[in-house]
Amino acid sequence: MSQDKPVTIVNALNAALTDAMADDDTVLVIGEDVGDPEGGGVVGVTAGLSTRFGDHRCRSTPISEQAIMGAAIGASLIGFKPVAEIMLMNFTAVAMDMIVNHAAKLRYMSGGQTSVPIVIRCMTGAGLSTGGQHSDFVEAWFAHTAGMKVVAPSTTEDAYGLIRSAIDDPDPVLVIENTPNYGAKGPAPVAGHRVPIGKAAIRSEGSDVTIVAYSRTAMEAVAALPAMTEAGISAEVIDLRSIQPWDEEAVLASVAKTGRCLVVHEAVTPFGPGAEIAAVVQERLFGKLKAPVMRFGAPFNPVPFSKSLEDAHIPKAARIAERAIAMVKG
Amino acid sequence: MSQDKPVTIVNALNAALTDAMADDDTVLVIGEDVGDPEGGGVVGVTAGLSTRFGDHRCRSTPISEQAIMGAAIGASLIGFKPVAEIMLMNFTAVAMDMIVNHAAKLRYMSGGQTSVPIVIRCMTGAGLSTGGQHSDFVEAWFAHTAGMKVVAPSTTEDAYGLIRSAIDDPDPVLVIENTPNYGAKGPAPVAGHRVPIGKAAIRSEGSDVTIVAYSRTAMEAVAALPAMTEAGISAEVIDLRSIQPWDEEAVLASVAKTGRCLVVHEAVTPFGPGAEIAAVVQERLFGKLKAPVMRFGAPFNPVPFSKSLEDAHIPKAARIAERAIAMVKG
Amino acid sequence: MTNAYIPDGPTQLAMFRKMALLKINDEKTRRAISTGRLVMSFYSYRGQEVIPSALAVNLRDTDYLCTIYRGIHDMLAKGMPLKDLWAEVAGRMDGTCKGKGGPMHLTYPAKGIMVTTGIVGSSMPIANGLGWGAQLQGRDDVSVATFGDGAANIGAFHESLNLAAVWKLPVVFVCQNNRYSEHTAYSTVTPIERISDRAAAYGIPGIHVDGNDPVAMYAAAAEAIARARAGEGPTLIEAITFRFNGHVFGDPAGYIPKEELQTAMAADPYPRYRAKLIAESLATEAELAEIEADCEAQIEEAIAFALNSPFPGLEELSSDVYGAAA
Amino acid sequence: MTNAYIPDGPTQLAMFRKMALLKINDEKTRRAISTGRLVMSFYSYRGQEVIPSALAVNLRDTDYLCTIYRGIHDMLAKGMPLKDLWAEVAGRMDGTCKGKGGPMHLTYPAKGIMVTTGIVGSSMPIANGLGWGAQLQGRDDVSVATFGDGAANIGAFHESLNLAAVWKLPVVFVCQNNRYSEHTAYSTVTPIERISDRAAAYGIPGIHVDGNDPVAMYAAAAEAIARARAGEGPTLIEAITFRFNGHVFGDPAGYIPKEELQTAMAADPYPRYRAKLIAESLATEAELAEIEADCEAQIEEAIAFALNSPFPGLEELSSDVYGAAA
Numbered sequence A, B: 001m002s003q004d005k006p007v008t009i010v011n012a013l014n015a016a017l018t019d020a021m022a023d024d025d026t027v028l029v030i031g032e033d034v035g036d037p038e039g040g041g042v043v044g045v046t047a048g049l050s051t052r053f054g055d056h057r058c059r060s061t062p063i064s065e066q067a068i069m070g071a072a073i074g075a076s077l078i079g080f081k082p083v084a085e086i087m088l089m090n091f092t093a094v095a096m097d098m099i100v101n102h103a104a105k106l107r108y109m110s111g112g113q114t115s116v117p118i119v120i121r122c123m124t125g126a127g128l129s130t131g132g133q134h135s136d137f138v139e140a141w142f143a144h145t146a147g148m149k150v151v152a153p154s155t156t157e158d159a160y161g162l163i164r165s166a167i168d169d170p171d172p173v174l175v176i177e178n179t180p181n182y183g184a185k186g187p188a189p190v191a192g193h194r195v196p197i198g199k200a201a202i203r204s205e206g207s208d209v210t211i212v213a214y215s216r217t218a219m220e221a222v223a224a225l226p227a228m229t230e231a232g233i234s235a236e237v238i239d240l241r242s243i244q245p246w247d248e249e250a251v252l253a254s255v256a257k258t259g260r261c262l263v264v265h266e267a268v269t270p271f272g273p274g275a276e277i278a279a280v281v282q283e284r285l286f287g288k289l290k291a292p293v294m295r296f297g298a299p300f301n302p303v304p305f306s307k308s309l310e311d312a313h314i315p316k317a318a319r320i321a322e323r324a325i326a327m328v329k330g
Numbered sequence C, D: 001m002t003n004a005y006i007p008d009g010p011t012q013l014a015m016f017r018k019m020a021l022l023k024i025n026d027e028k029t030r031r032a033i034s035t036g037r038l039v040m041s042f043y044s045y046r047g048q049e050v051i052p053s054a055l056a057v058n059l060r061d062t063d064y065l066c067t068i069y070r071g072i073h074d075m076l077a078k079g080m081p082l083k084d085l086w087a088e089v090a091g092r093m094d095g096t097c098k099g100k101g102g103p104m105h106l107t108y109p110a111k112g113i114m115v116t117t118g119i120v121g122s123s124m125p126i127a128n129g130l131g132w133g134a135q136l137q138g139r140d141d142v143s144v145a146t147f148g149d150g151a152a153n154i155g156a157f158h159e160s161l162n163l164a165a166v167w168k169l170p171v172v173f174v175c176q177n178n179r180y181s182e183h184t185a186y187s188t189v190t191p192i193e194r195i196s197d198r199a200a201a202y203g204i205p206g207i208h209v210d211g212n213d214p215v216a217m218y219a220a221a222a223e224a225i226a227r228a229r230a231g232e233g234p235t236l237i238e239a240i241t242f243r244f245n246g247h248v249f250g251d252p253a254g255y256i257p258k259e260e261l262q263t264a265m266a267a268d269p270y271p272r273y274r275a276k277l278i279a280e281s282l283a284t285e286a287e288l289a290e291i292e293a294d295c296e297a298q299i300e301e302a303i304a305f306a307l308n309s310p311f312p313g314l315e316e317l318s319s320d321v322y323g324a325a326a
């Protein structure tokens, strides 16, 4: 990919898969419609792979998510590094057994004799009026599963770097791609770039409040900066990038400095990822906080279809700013 | 059921199902091996139902958890109140789509035109050497799903009362039964008894620390009382009974009094139910706590088979006492 | 397939009326999206109008339907009112789901339209439950699950047909085989020529039918529905058809070979059936044109109604998640 | 079934040797539990010894096996060493999984025993992946998934056979039809007489065989394995057998009609095959007795070894959850 002009997240993901397959013969790609005869993926993330690397290495599958995951798991047990696409995050539900009872556990249950170095890619996110069964963020299910890792890039470079790291990783990694964010542009990633799993990125430094977010909400938090600055508050925005494991060190260091923490995610609030972060922060920084750790997730309802409701469902910049300002100004 | 001699949890569950079916013709029971020709359930929870109420109302199914859930959902849409057994909690993974994408969402997605008043019963719990795929507590997945309710009785009366309330309830309720606890004895429930969903029980009053637990760990917390008393600390034990919704009011009132909160559950700690409780307590009682909210869940690994490891995996009385004492004595 | 079920003249006309409504509604929907009047994911069913029309003339309001994202044809044929439908896909408060469900989750219990799902395969397990409920209530109503050719490869298909067979449920499984699942051609992902042959795996009848031939499709539907009503259990119907547009609005469908598409469109069942009715003197050109004009007018009225309906207020965001406890 | 595959004398004896090991191991396991030497969930396979023995004499160490909770017979036949097995089911550090997997999750890659699962149906999707891997590597090794009759009704079965057929994977699907799934009789939950007939739903060969007849089972296994090795794709074998004990140790199996059980036990394949080998002069009574005594001794040695092995230390509790990052 040329370094000089901006690329989309789709381009970055495609480059990551292309480079990984070029660098390592054991990398495979499977999923519904991923092959070029089927258009190289419904949004083109896998375009060109089957043509360049052959149908045997990039292969479209029946609509059989359990079989897709099983194929990936089995091949990974004997030295392959399959990247399996489960088109939308909600569809992980039809392959849940393969993911949580098998991929995540085979290393442990075999006493370390086998391992499952697979990547599961999926897209999700409200904002495109796709309604209740195509928009959910359910990363908490997998973050709560020992043996799984979960990452959620929000920039072109992280998209590239996290896919590469996920493929390198010796364990199953779920990569969450944000559908409304697919067309967002950013710098073309350097070939071979890696983003370590478990390392957050500080998107903006600040002193009054730490905003912890990821995927789309990380971008929304950045978009909220001007309003916060205008209100006279200085926010530090941390893009977690990895949810399991998450970068406790970076978050704790930041909150130790600011004294305040607002966790933002598009998953519903109750029993969501923000709860874990709040639980750890209040424990580790007890007595050092200026305010309780606050959470701003989606309200506790399925994702609505109607635009008016869908907009209100997503934690967006304006309301992130409001909440952060309220935390600082009391 | 006679009132004068103690009964087991299995007896109480059986009585609840029997009474519910006797009281209401629309109550149905389905699942693998639930009929009397198949022994009335693998541990006898459904014994006698098919004989008394007919094969059409209590019916054994193929090993097809998606079909089981679909049958329950469909019948519930037109006025039935099916109780579907998914034998072990881990097997919810093979029916996850039906539960989270359909049962939980149909009311909302239909704009309130339809509803899914089903009960999903499952058993789980470490302690019987059944290993990594038969022991997990994954209530957090469902508690994080808008539209679902989740309860987990630990006594005979709660087992009866929560099943009855779950059947009455207009929405899908997941009932978690603890396998190692099935034989535990307690008072015979009064016929018709109900335990409101969302109401906790205070198992022991105390002033130094609030221990919040449910299912087996609630019993372990009670068993930890003598050691704590001996160490000179006074613990209030709250058995949540309901996890979604959980009794914030009771927990907050107790922690407001004791100033300390230890949440105990058998699910793994990271991103577990304890995180939600910690997040809410630290927010609502900010500045009023004498110690951070602490969590004691299972370590972040699949459930091991070997007895030595399995014992160490479960939060048991002795270690609950240790942790509570450490919180109070510093 | 038996010849016992032959649609009479009025029934043939009734099927046409439904087909016209469906076809014109599809065209109007695509136009509404391309002109910016509406924002929605639309899974065009143009080319597949015969199947639901032939089913619906054999169904009652008290029969149940579970359909899928590509299911507006199924719903309209089953009796979903146009206004409720359009207001829903426009995300408005007068929509059948108050705008909360949208085009993939339309529900209309008064006409037995119980579930519309966006998860491939999931119409089937729930249709079983509806059929089971009807069976338990001693009714002779039936439950219909529609789904695509791609859905015949997912686990829920297998579990559902097996349970329906074992419990002899009054369910009709209708596979609308439009030869593609998203961008994937049938033979790439299915190792047998006929999905209807899978019925044998459950010991139930399988019917392979030209889903673009209204008379043949009528017979298949009537036979399967009669069997279900009679308590003789489920049937799997595979109705062969074609999807004239991309998978979802905006998909140019480059993966369909040009010749294949041209052949299919040349055999468009709508004009064919229209001509047949006239040729067989079941209707005059003028009568059919009037039906079409009427459909057009009704749809325009529904669109206008929908676009005038208010968006749901924020109080709708977190309501209807749970019911009021008893 | 073809007659092309007939086991020669040494092969017939090799099968007997495996059957003897399996049978005696099952008996010893039940005894170890009932006498309190061991605590474990044990899913007895007594009565089902022929199937894995006939498979295994056709398999290489580099062929793969995915089996289930009722799978110790499958593993032993495939070559799992007795000491590693017994130490594992005793939860000891010398167990093949360091005691962390236990009887439902034994794994032994050196003999191709890759996955043992406790989730009904899940052996099949993963066996596909192993076969796919071998196919990609250009090897002629095969992958075997074993499962029960009950598992043939779950979604994973359908998805797995379909994918294997479409991708022509070198996988042999072996349904050990022991007529019961837990407490449920076959016909209560399966609407057809032969699960092997389901092969037609995927356009692959289905073999129905008496899984208690070593010679017939050998032929079925050899044929299916040869087909897979030759790149001709998957086969579904339904091997009819019977489970002589309850579902899990402690289950009195009251749901099995007495006469059915008696008939099955009267046809116990073990003594039948033993007598046949002697009758056909393939072995003498003394030779077979020696094999049995040898198995018995080996098993006793393994039990003693296992019970002397240490329990895993607490450092094992949370290790092996993740690998070391590259």
Ligand SMILES: Cc1ncc(C[n+]2csc(CCOP(=O)(O)OP(=O)(O)O)c2C)c(N)n1
Binding pocket: A032, A063, A065, A087, A091, A094, C070, C118, C119, C120, C121, C147, C148, C149, C150, C151, C152, C176, C178, C180, C181, C182, C243
């Ligand atoms: C479980 C699941 N997997 C994948 C998808 C994505 N998806 C939506 S439609 C579709 C193709 C379905 O094809 P088919 O069953 O033939 O129905 P058609 O769209 O042709 O009517 C896919 C793969 C989904 N919605 N659900």
Ligand SMILES: Cc1ncc(C[n+]2csc(CCOP(=O)(O)OP(=O)(O)O)c2C)c(N)n1
Binding pocket: B032, B063, B065, B087, B091, B094, D070, D118, D119, D120, D121, D147, D148, D149, D150, D151, D152, D176, D178, D180, D181, D182, D243
């Ligand atoms: C998905 C799932 N559902 C239910 C169970 C509980 N269960 C364990 S074994 C079994 C019966 C399986 O019967 P079959 O497939 O015939 O195998 P067999 O035990 O007879 O060898 C059931 C229902 C399970 N382990 N997994």
Ligand SMILES: [Mg+2]
Binding pocket: C148, C149, C150, C176, C177, C178, C179, C180, C181, C182
């Ligand atoms: Mg299709």
Ligand SMILES: [Mg+2]
Binding pocket: D148, D149, D150, D176, D177, D178, D179, D180, D181, D182
């Ligand atoms: Mg069986």
